[in-house]
Amino acid sequence: MSESAPKLPSKILELMDGFRASKALFVASKLKIFDHLKHRGPLKAVDIANEVGTSVCGTERLLDACAALGLLEKTPQGYSNTDSANAYLTSDGEYSLHGYIIHSNDHLWPLFTNLESAVKEGSRQNHRAFGKKAEDLFKDYYHSEEVKQRFMAAMHSIAHLTARDVATAFDLSRFKSACDLGGCTGALAHELVQIYPNLKVTVFDLPEVIANTSYFQPSGQHMAPVTFVSGDFFKDNLPEADLYILSRVLHDWPDEKIHVLLSRISAVCKPGNALLVAEIVLDEKKTHPLRAVLQSLSMTEGKQRSGSEYKQLLEKYGFTNTEIKITGNLLDAVLCFKKNLSP
Ligand code: SAM
Incomplete structure (x- = not known):
């Protein structure tokens, strides 16, 4: 038959x-x-x-x-x-993804080769992929100039591609100053000063990163300067600002570290001022977008979150009126405001 x-x-x-x-x-x-x-x-x-x-x-x-x-x-x-x-x-295209592709080949590929062990053990596989344990994700990236430059180029390519959609997801024209915590090469900061010429933007990142940012600055454009400040956002004083920004920072860290970071931001953010978070926002089933779900397999100690999880997390640290904008680009935007003190 x-x-x-x-x-x-x-x-x-x-x-x-x-x-x-x-x-x-x-x-x-x-x-x-x-x-x-x-x-x-x-x-x-x-x-x-x-x-x-x-x-x-x-x-x-x-x-x-x-x-x-x-x-x-x-x-x-x-x-x-x-x-x-x-x-x-091409490596010099305005919106080149070359940096992220090289990072994917040199860093993510060896990690994903060990995905089976990562799933069995529930942990990142740096020791198998690179022969050493990752105590801190970023110390690991910054131990050599070459790896640091590669990582920064990777971050820059995605940040530059997404910056306009993140910067315009909400009308930020009411803010006079912004501080991009973990702002790396300043790709988002430069977009912000172009779109909001009255906004003064400070990029705050680790000294190793700030020392290397000159390579990534846009050339030949007339625009308000961005200020770069080095420091550790878990320990050092945070620059004063009306708007704090965390772009692709929250998903990297475990709850204890997030507690320290959001408590510190909440302490310096004045009532009525705001926090802008740029991340991929998962749907409530946590199966979409695929990019975020696959990123989770890197098994950092942090995690990807849904819209209601971001709302809940931010509320816990005194931020309210949370609005979420799914941009259709590689990063979404979440804006929330520091609660007024109760009378
Ligand atoms: N915000 C950028 C973006 O969206 O492309 C970079 C995101 S990258 C995943 C995280 C950034 O946080 C890196 O630039 C890293 O150097 C910075 N960072 C990590 N630990 C930090 C710390 N303790 N203090 C300040 N910045 C830190």
């Missing part, structure tokens, strides 16, 4: 091959193939291989994979970048 052919489980097949596709993107980015092809006519595999210093046969296979993935165009004359490769995959 003949049965009809089974329907192909295309979603599952796509997931089965997903790691190959990611790695092809990572390696092409690492070899700067998209940079070599930027603003140039089609090039043959042999020419790219000679420029990059790779084998012709390996390069041809990688280029074909990139063409199959829609990252390159292939014609009889050779390979060229698609518009989206020019915009996002």
Whole structure:
């Protein structure tokens, strides 16, 4: 008896091959193939291989994979970048994701290779991936100049891509000063001063980070300066501001550390002033957006939260009237106000 052919489980097949596709993107980015092809006519595999210093046969296979993935165009004359490769995959594109892709290859890939152990043990697998335990996530990133620069470039690429949507999620024009705690390269701060020319913005981050921010400053633009202040937000005095900002900070830390940080912000934030949180806000079922759910698998001591969890957390530290804006970009925005003292 003949049965009809089974329907192909295309979603599952796509997931089965997903790691190959990611790695092809990572390696092409690492070899700067998209940079070599930027603003140039089609090039043959042999020419790219000679420029990059790779084998012709390996390069041809990688280029074909990139063409199959829609990252390159292939014609009889050779390979060229698609518009989206020019915009996002070249290392100097305005909204380049190159930094985050290299971080994904060099840091996240080894961690995710140990996902099985991470799930069994419920902990981050730095010791297996990199041969040492991570006492503090950031000490780990900042132990070498190279890793620090790589991490900062990764943060910068996502922050720059999301900054406009975060900065305009709410009308912030009533605030005169803002302090971006853990503001890293200042990507969000620069967007804020462009959109709100009367806003003075301070970026507060660890000294190792502040020492390296000059590389990431926008050039040739006439805009209000951003101030950079170094310090530890768990210990040092926080700069005074009408608006405090925590972008991609809360999801990194365990509850005890969040308690210290939010208590300190609450203590310096005057009634009526505000706190802006930029994170991916999970839906109440905690299965969407996929990006946040997959990020959780890195097993930091922190966690991703839903909208009601952010509201509840912020309320606990004296912040009220919480508004949530799902931006449709890679980060959402949560704005809340410090409660007036009871009469
Ligand atoms: N806010 C940036 C963004 O959204 O792209 C960076 C987010 S990154 C995940 C967290 C930032 O917090 C890093 O820049 C890190 O250096 C900073 N940070 C970590 N611990 C800190 C501390 N104790 N005091 C001040 N900044 C800290």
